[in-house]
Amino acid sequence: MAQQSHDPTGTVTGTVDTAPAAPAGESAGEVLARYLHTQATEFLRGLRLHADSGNDAEDAAEAARLLRGAIRRISGALQVCRQLIEEGWAEEFGLELAWLAETVGREYACAARLARLRGALHRLSGPSGEGGHNGLTMGAARAGALLERQLTLARTRAHSAALQALGSARFHAVADAVAVLSTQPPLDPSAHRLRASEVLPALAEQAHRRLAEAVAALPLSVAQLPYNAEALTHGLAATTAADAPPAEARQDAPWHQVRQLVRLRRYAQEMLDEQCRTEAEPALSVRLLTAGQALDRHRDASAAAAAAAAAARTPRIAPATAYALGVLHADQRHEVEAARFAFGRAWQRLAGTP
Amino acid sequence: MAQQSHDPTGTVTGTVDTAPAAPAGESAGEVLARYLHTQATEFLRGLRLHADSGNDAEDAAEAARLLRGAIRRISGALQVCRQLIEEGWAEEFGLELAWLAETVGREYACAARLARLRGALHRLSGPSGEGGHNGLTMGAARAGALLERQLTLARTRAHSAALQALGSARFHAVADAVAVLSTQPPLDPSAHRLRASEVLPALAEQAHRRLAEAVAALPLSVAQLPYNAEALTHGLAATTAADAPPAEARQDAPWHQVRQLVRLRRYAQEMLDEQCRTEAEPALSVRLLTAGQALDRHRDASAAAAAAAAAARTPRIAPATAYALGVLHADQRHEVEAARFAFGRAWQRLAGTP
Numbered sequence: 126m127a128q129q130s131h132d133p134t135g136t137v138t139g140t141v142d143t144a145p146a147a148p149a150g151e152s153a154g155e156v157l158a159r160y161l162h163t164q165a166t167e168f169l170r171g172l173r174l175h176a177d178s179g180n181d182a183e184d185a186a187e188a189a190r191l192l193r194g195a196i197r198r199i200s201g202a203l204q205v206c207r208q209l210i211e212e213g214w215a216e217e218f219g220l221e222l223a224w225l226a227e228t229v230g231r232e233y234a235c236a237a238r239l240a241r242l243r244g245a246l247h248r249l250s251g252p253s254g255e256g257g258h259n260g261l262t263m264g265a266a267r268a269g270a271l272l273e274r275q276l277t278l279a280r281t282r283a284h285s286a287a288l289q290a291l292g293s294a295r296f297h298a299v300a301d302a303v304a305v306l307s308t309q310p311p312l313d314p315s316a317h318r319l320r321a322s323e324v325l326p327a328l329a330e331q332a333h334r335r336l337a338e339a340v341a342a343l344p345l346s347v348a349q350l351p352y353n354a355e356a357l358t359h360g361l362a363a364t365t366a367a368d369a370p371p372a373e374a375r376q377d378a379p380w381h382q383v384r385q386l387v388r389l390r391r392y393a394q395e396m397l398d399e400q401c402r403t404e405a406e407p408a409l410s411v412r413l414l415t416a417g418q419a420l421d422r423h424r425d426a427s428a429a430a431a432a433a434a435a436a437a438r439t440p441r442i443a444p445a446t447a448y449a450l451g452v453l454h455a456d457q458r459h460e461v462e463a464a465r466f467a468f469g470r471a472w473q474r475l476a477g478t479p
Numbered sequence: 480m481a482q483q484s485h486d487p488t489g490t491v492t493g494t495v496d497t498a499p500a501a502p503a504g505e506s507a508g509e510v511l512a513r514y515l516h517t518q519a520t521e522f523l524r525g526l527r528l529h530a531d532s533g534n535d536a537e538d539a540a541e542a543a544r545l546l547r548g549a550i551r552r553i554s555g556a557l558q559v560c561r562q563l564i565e566e567g568w569a570e571e572f573g574l575e576l577a578w579l580a581e582t583v584g585r586e587y588a589c590a591a592r593l594a595r596l597r598g599a600l601h602r603l604s605g606p607s608g609e610g611g612h613n614g615l616t617m618g619a620a621r622a623g624a625l626l627e628r629q630l631t632l633a634r635t636r637a638h639s640a641a642l643q644a645l646g647s648a649r650f651h652a653v654a655d656a657v658a659v660l661s662t663q664p665p666l667d668p669s670a671h672r673l674r675a676s677e678v679l680p681a682l683a684e685q686a687h688r689r690l691a692e693a694v695a696a697l698p699l700s701v702a703q704l705p706y707n708a709e710a711l712t713h714g715l716a717a718t719t720a721a722d723a724p725p726a727e728a729r730q731d732a733p734w735h736q737v738r739q740l741v742r743l744r745r746y747a748q749e750m751l752d753e754q755c756r757t758e759a760e761p762a763l764s765v766r767l768l769t770a771g772q773a774l775d776r777h778r779d780a781s782a783a784a785a786a787a788a789a790a791a792r793t794p795r796i797a798p799a800t801a802y803a804l805g806v807l808h809a810d811q812r813h814e815v816e817a818a819r820f821a822f823g824r825a826w827q828r829l830a831g832t833p
Contacts, residue, residue: 249712249714361605362603362604362616437799444801448801448808454806459809
């Protein structure tokens with residue numbers, strides 16, 4: 126990384142040695158500034174919509190979606206194009222953006238987790254009408270009610286925290302910085318000298334290489350064998366001891382990391398396609414999206430499994446409830462495994478191997 | 480079936496119209512009689528070993544293995560070659576053989592089920608040393624102890640029942656009938672007129688057709704998609720209500736049926752290869768074996784999942800125990816799904832499709 130930042134075009138094969146003089150066509154700085162401007166505009170639009178949403182849950186959700194999308198893309202652009210930004214600036218601001226995205230998104234993540242677990246409980250209860258109440262057995266119904274209670278509470282807390290955050294000085298500092306990005310991004314002087322059509326593909330390739338390296342470290346050869354039973358290896362290890370190291374979380378972490386890198390790679394391609402008006406590569410974009418979706422599913426199932434395990438640690442629950450939560454936990458861990466399998470396939474297509 | 484029994488060679492293409500006169504080569508009756516004699520000898524060997532085993536568990540297990548193998552093959556030959564046997568005889572005797580095989584085998588099935596569940600609990604607890612006692616969490620350890628207790632009790636009961644059965648008049652009637660089969664099998668007169676080299680391949684083909692029909696009725700297109708989550712669809716449906724219709728058993732039944740038909744087909748091939756000294760088809764035999772093993776695994780996992788669910792219905796167990804049993808149940812149902820997937824692949828190879 127450090128070495129590459131001195132020579133961002135290092136990976137481009139061709140004649141870059143003429144760089145110092147301002148080249149024909151747009152500079153990398155111009156393109157990056159325009160991309161950041163677009164995303165900052167989206168961010169401010171999201172912010173306005175949020176302020177106006179009042180008690181309208183749908184508007185608030187749309188505002189959060191806009192905000193998170195813009196935050197992720199700004200953050201992505203800063204990471205991918207770090208060499209074009211004033212040194213030190215991107216890192217610190219990246220942390221603030223991550224905090225904001227997490228804070229704004231947590232409420233919706235809780236809601237999605239609950240919906241996923243509710244759906245799984247119904248699926249696991251077979252075609253409705255066969256069991257008792259709503260097609261659910263007593264254990265499944267109680268497990269559902271317990272998860273409902275716990276995740277609704279978490280959601281309410283996340284909602285309050287997000288509202289509080291959006292009124293904080295910390296948030297206003299972030300919003301100010303986004304406004305600055307929109308008009309006067311702190312670009313490195315080199316950004317104006319380098320040609321976009323050469324630098325941006327090189328940066329996208331760099332992002333791709335970083336992704337490929339992280340994927341190479343994944344246990345993909347196992348994940349590509351269906352029914353390898355890997356994801357549930359720790360299914361009973363982290364259950365009863367609340368303070369034990371969460372073995373499943375440790376197992377999932379490198380996959381979550383790859384998920385971020387797929388997203389960065391996708392944004393890099395987006396910037397390239399939109400801003401450089403180069404010939405877009407729809408196949409590549411679609412494959413990146415597919416790979417990312419598999420890892421989104423991985424993250425969601427992983428979090429849902431953890432929520433089921435956490436609910437099972439609630440004191441004084443009935444054995445039937447605990448049993449249902451055990452089945453649910455295992456089911457979501459198999460979703461984790463299925464998502465890894467799907468990612469393995471998507472990656473094969475991305476890497477171009479048959 | 481009824482129609483085909485009048486013309487067992489109906490599926491053989493070629494000149495069978497010369498059949499009434501005794502053909503050159505062995506007759507179907509001779510070959511079948513020899514096969515039954517061989518298997519009856521194995522049966523009696525198993526019986527002697529059992530009588531001599533005393534308290535030697537290893538000898539007793541070997542005796543049971545011999546007995547079951549011989550019983551299954553005799554039963555298989557009677558089913559596959561029903562047209563060559565006196566009418567009405569095979570059906571009734573088949574029921575008695577099935578009773579004996581089940582009685583002799585139950586003890587070992589309980590032991591195998593316990594071993595499978597114990598192995599799964601350890602696998603689900605991750606690499607040993609991470610958790611507490613033996614690498615197992617409290618819930619997993621208690622679930623293991625509960626299963627140990629219940630399946631050991633079932634095993635002891637099955638052992639007593641088998642000993643009692645082997646001393647019963649019902650058993651002696653079966654043993655007598657096996658002795659008769661060994662020397663004077665009740666063949667249909669046509670068996671002596673028909674040429675083995677024509678009839679036996681036709682009967683094997685008939686067994687294959689019956690198998691193929693049963694396979695065609697399976698939801699193979701779903702089973703061949705990895706991670707289809709079908710096997711756990713009823714994971715929470717049959718849990719709490721002990722007297723509810725066992726939805727998972729209903730779902731598994733056609734697969735168990737196909738398992739029997741694969742075995743029949745395999746025995747038919749065995750008889751053909753061994754007795755007719757035709758050119759053996761090792762590829763076919765291996766594929767039949769592979770397909771059968773996938774369905775054995777299906778049956779074992781299905782039974783283990785049911786045992787875990789049954790254990791979870793034990794009154795007054797701790798929530799942590801119930802949770803572990805829920806995880807275990809779901810894990811074994813995923814083994815069921817994995818076995819179906821494996822069978823789907825094996826069947827594709829068997830059917831010769833790419």
